[in-house]
Amino acid sequence: MPTAPSAEAPTAMIDRVASLLEVFDGHQRLTLAQISRRSQLPPSSAHRILQRLVELGWIERERFEYHLGIRMFELGSQVVRRDGVHQAALPLLHHLHRSTGLTVHLSALMGPDVLHLERIGAWPEAGDCWQLGARQPTVHSAAGRALLAQLDEAQWPTLTYPSPVTAGGVTSPAQLRDDIALVRAHGGVAVDAQYCCAGVTAAAAAIGPPEGGLRAALSLCGPAENLPVDKAVAAVRRAAQDIWFAASGVTHRYGRTTSLGVAAAG
Secondary structure (H helix, E strand, O other), X not given: OOOOOOOOHHHHHHHHHXXXXXXXXXXXXXXXXXXXXXXXXXXXXXXXXXXXXXXXXXXXXEOOEEEEOHHHHHHHHHHHHOOHHHHXXXXXXHHHHHHHOOEEEEEEEXXXXXXXXXXXXXXXXXXXXXXXXXXXXXXXXXXXXXXXXXXXHXXXXXXXXXXXXXXOOOXXXXXXXXXXXXXXXXXXXXXXXXXXXXXXXXXXXXXXXXXXXXXXXXXXXXXXXXXXXXXXXXHHHHXXXXXXXXXXXXOOOOOOOOOOOOOOOO
């Protein structure tokens, strides 16, 4: 009598594919050996799954390295762009970049991290944490702390405290609470004065109330040595309000943000 196919087999295969795709989180290119080790899959199984994903466009291969394919980007873009806040933000992000000369990020709270959904501007060129689709620890990000400041501490996601890359980075819950109190005292705008990355200052404000669909924040970043912090704070606060008004159907005003005279953001 033939054995009935196992009902767990499709689930097990999905789990294998998921574990393989997740190894690319934070890694742009990986070899088969690296993928096998990180996913804890045998090399033969990892290779077989990778080959099929390459055929489907989910993964691309260049010589001996694999990276996420354009199909992943297409589907991911559809997910984030269907949100009203994201759609309303796009023209204002471009306007803010043109009018200030600073790099603009739209970021969302994703558990212990913030995820950069959009980036307008070429500076800083170095540092993977600033790139489109990259993550930063929430406690080390101006955008993350602006979003936390909207919430009661009981509503915070489970946070991690990785070792900061600069002496100003947040290292403990007590230090974070003090920082969040400052953010609230400054009207919800968080300033990262080289906390996350040496040479980079950022200012961020949450977009809309915390009960909205996408918990997103807008941030400006530029060179620490010549970024006018007060003007950046005012600009990001106004732009975050305009994005929320636009997402809510209220006419937003483009002409209020003036140049900050920073030429290094590109």
